[in-house]
Amino acid sequence: MSELLVVEDLTVTFPTTRGLVDVVKDVSFTVGRDETVGIVGESGSGKSMTSLAIMGLLPRGAVTRGSIRLNGVELLGRTDRQMRAIRGEQASMIFQDPLSSLNPYYTVGLQIEEMYRAHRGGSRKAAGKVVAEALAQVGIPEPDRRAGYYPHQFSGGQRQRIMIAMALVCSPALLIADEPTTALDVTVQAQILRLLAGLQKETGTGMVFVTHDLAVISSIAARVLVMCQGEQVEYGTAEQVFSEPRHEYTRMLLESIPRIDDEVVS
Secondary structure: OOEEEEEEEEEEEEEEOOEEEEEEEEEEEEEEOOOEEEEEOOOOOOHHHHHHHHHOOOOOOOEEEEEEEEOOEEOOOOOHHHHHHHEOOOEEEEOOOHHHHOOOOOOHHHHHHHHHHHHHOOOHHHHHHHHHHHHHHOOOOOHHHHOOOOHHHOOHHHHHHHHHHHHHOOOOOEEEEEOOOOOOOHHHHHHHHHHHHHHHHHHOOEEEEEEOOHHHHHHHOOEEEEEEOOEEEEEEEHHHHHHOOOOHHHHHHHHOOOOOOOOOOO
């Protein structure tokens, strides 16, 4: 399997009133084409900061060290303008809360069209056709008509589907999904996971799936990176991590997953 993304010794440092603080420390992993790598850990473990570092979206003042290579090209040290050309075209990100990620003042079709034309150009008519196809691909009914709807006119699950359509409209090689199912109920969550798996199979996109939910990771990821307090504590195939965890933190996460055979305390 050829390596699409290579992250080596990634460290992210923030200046604070108490001095410099490493929020991500020496994290290393790879993502192959057609492969899903899960990053798991509790809130504050550094998993989202790792994703933002890959996309060049860290807050101003953050300092990154190490290496992030996408298709063999180093991303660290690139200017904001250079990263804007990469985001959407070569790497895209799905955020946790689509309602806050989508602009309430513009129709969803216009927002997807803006992403597409920024990288691919073309007329609005041609882009409109691509938008309708993208919405249809993620299961939005009547895509031509509903492209003219605003974000608040969709359900939470549909908004997440729209974010997926926007992320994939330019056929990026890498997709980062940052807790995309956290705010959804279990049924819709399963639908989104199936959708992502199906689209990945069709497009060959490599994916980094970020979550605190090991049950979700077990259903979608080939390899798993476990993070705790900004550090990488375990990394291996999903089978290895779930059946033979080496770190105490991983074992604690696994023990926290509800089981149907657990005793009910009344």
